[in-house]
Amino acid sequence: MKTTASVVIRIIIWIILIFGGIALSLYLDLKYFKSLLFNPYFHFITLILGFFALKLAFHAAAVGGRELKRKGRDGDIPRLETNRLVTSGIYECTRHPMLFGLMLLPLGVALFLGLPSFIFFIAPLEAFFIFIMVITLEEKEAYIKFGDDYLKYKEKTPLFPKTKECFKKLFFD
Structure with a gap:
């Protein structure tokens, strides 16, 4: 797969966050939360909540990804990269719909697995770390790539969705 180092590094960070969170949580849960870790009622509830959280996370990522794939790519560029600023569709509601959805991913995995420390x-x-990555790396890269056009877009489009319609578009359309 042809892609940039920046994308590869982000994928590695995601893998570390998810599997590192699982490993650390198993250690902590076996030490401090054993009764909750082995409680079938807790697991039943978290499994259902986790399924829905994961569904929302992947839906938001897919909505943003489809929009970028359709409108953000021109010519032969590396996979998972864009070279056009997308400001329509879900990108009218939020500058980073994919990452907003993926902020739910660690919680969804934690709930699905029923790991109290992770939850x-x-x-x-991890969600806070992802937020920091977005406002530092993603925003900076977008400005470097698109310049003043991105600044104008940034002025009128919030970082995260703010209206009921935008949340609906991100998670349910």
């Missing part, structure tokens, strides 16, 4: 401590920290 209550690690997943929120």
Whole structure:
């Protein structure tokens, strides 16, 4: 697969976040939350919640990804890259729909697996880390790539969706 180093590094970071979160949580849960870890009622509830959280996360990522694939690529460029600023569709509601959805991924995995430490401590920290990555790396890269056009887009489009219609478009359309 032809892609850039930046994309490869982000994929590696995602793998580390998910599998590192699972490993750390198993360690902490076996040490401190054994009764909750082995509680079938807890697992039943978290499994259902996790399924829905994962569905929302992947749907949001797919909505943003489809829009970028259709409108953000011109010519032969590396996979998962764009060379056109997309400001329509879901990108009218939020500048980073894919990453907003993927912020739910650690929580979805944590709930699906029923790992208390991951649910209550690690997943929120990972979501915060993802948010920081977005506002530092993604915003900077977008500005470098698209310049003043991105600044104009940034002025009128929020980082995350703010209206009911935008949330619906991101998670349910």
